[in-house]
Amino acid sequence: MTSEVDETLLRSLSPGVLGILVRRGADFAAAEDAVQEALIEAVRVWPADPPRDAKGWLVTVAWRRFLDAARADTARRRREGLADEEPPPGPAPSADDTLQLYFLCAHPSLTPSSAVALTLRAVGGLTTRQIAQAYLVPEATMAQRISRAKRTVSGVRFDRPGDVATVLRVLYLVFNEGYSGDVDLAAEAIRLTRQLAAAIDHPEAAGLLALMLLHHARRTARTAPDGGLVPLAEQDRGRWDTAAIAEGIGILQAALARDRLGEYQAQAAIAALHADAPTTAETDWVQIVEWYDELAGLTNSPLVRLNRAVAVGEADGPRAGLAALALLDDSLPRYAAVAAYLHEREGDLSTAARLYARAAAKAPNLAERDHLTRQAARLNAGRRR
Missing domain, CATH: 1.10.8 (Helicase, Ruva Protein; domain 3)
Structure with missing residues (x-):
């Protein structure tokens, strides 16, 4: 081997x-x-x-x-x-305790970061060094985090069913970490979620797996050769992984057919509509807005409503998108970026440039900051001509 x-x-x-x-x-x-x-x-x-x-x-x-x-x-x-x-040497028992470990590692007494680290260690089989590199923290720091988490769950008995929603949330957090170091956390999250979906009969486990596959299918098209961020509308759809898209859509359709809608299925449905469109112009924005309405009803999340405002702007025009945006708190993450995009679509380039610059200052990572800074510079340069 x-x-x-x-x-x-x-x-x-x-x-x-x-x-x-x-x-x-x-x-x-x-x-x-x-x-x-x-x-x-x-x-x-x-x-x-x-x-x-x-x-x-x-x-x-x-x-x-x-x-x-x-x-x-x-x-x-x-x-x-x-x-x-x-026990004497011989074949190991065939019973699969992996599902119990999922629930143990997602114990409610753990913080989200500790639950993620413990899941990667105990269920994912990663070393402390690999997890530390993936999270860009010193190995000693990660070792302490994992050690505290293990002490917290030691002695916990499984005398009642675990919380599937918590396990799924932990796996979602792992996926959203993406890639850093020598461990691809997005791929690892897909592997673990595929394992979980096979072990339990739960439509939201299938929904999360579909969501991951559909997002991961666009991964190679998300960055330019210089490392810059490529927005969805500008991505080369020929670089998307069509096999992963087909698998994700198939899994999603089977989950939706069970008529037990959850937030991951709704998110996957939105991702599927993006993935299924041959071009940005052919995207079914009306149906995407409908799915955002479903998702907002399930989660009551202001971030969902923020993304919905973008979809409304595409489906009904930027003015309608700005009206939807005006109902939200302007302190929300990425609020300024969404407002900038909609104002640019509306033709108010000076306001858009100012908002892009404001959004860049609050960007959560370097790639996004550079992208928003370039957007502001592009509009400012155009106005000076």
Whole structure:
């Protein structure tokens, strides 16, 4: 096996191995440490001596690491009975505890950032270093965050169903982190959401997977060769991943057919209408507005209404879009950028230029700031001619 195949296999086996240790009575934090040690040992040993039963090998090694740590722990007397319970070598149990781990890592007592980090570590099988690089923080900082999260959920019992909505929100947060470092978090979120959607019969899990696929399909067209941001209207649609779009639309249609609409399905429906349009001019903006109305009813989110104002401006004209925008708080993130775009469409270039500059000053990242700055400069240059 190549090192790349090894990493993919290890990450897919990691949550199942962790679940087995927890079911055997291991504390979650100690079990997770033991699994990480087993994964490191596998990376060292497998290239030269691959096991016949990869999962069974990891379970055996992780359980022994756990017992070694338990014996050295101050609570050795309470745990020493476990040493006599080590199962004989053989195939690992086939039960899949991954779903329990999803719910555990999305425990309501955790902050969103801690829940995301713990999910990537325990369910995604990423190392602390990889997660730290993805979030652009020091490895020691991420290690402390994960350690605190593990202590928080240690001892939690699953005596009632977990909250699917919380798990989906955590995966959505992972996806929105996009790409940084040597781990593609968007692709990782899709992998984990695909796994979850296969494990539970829930239309919103399918809706989130469809949404991710449809957004990810446009990824390569979102940036110019110089790294600049390319707006949707200016993207080369020939660079969109048509296979991912087709898969996303198929998953969405099956979820919508169940008539249990949720916010991720509504968002995916909007993304599907964008993806399905051959050109910007052929986009069905009227139907997009209708879906934003559905989404606003489900979420009551002012950010949804902000995006709806853009769609209204496309469907009914910029003046109608500005009227919808006027109903919202102008302190909302990206409010100034939306106002600038609609004023430019209306022909008020001086106001648009001023608002683009204001939006650039509040941009959440460098790429967006540079894009908005260029928009302001473009309009100002045009007015001086």
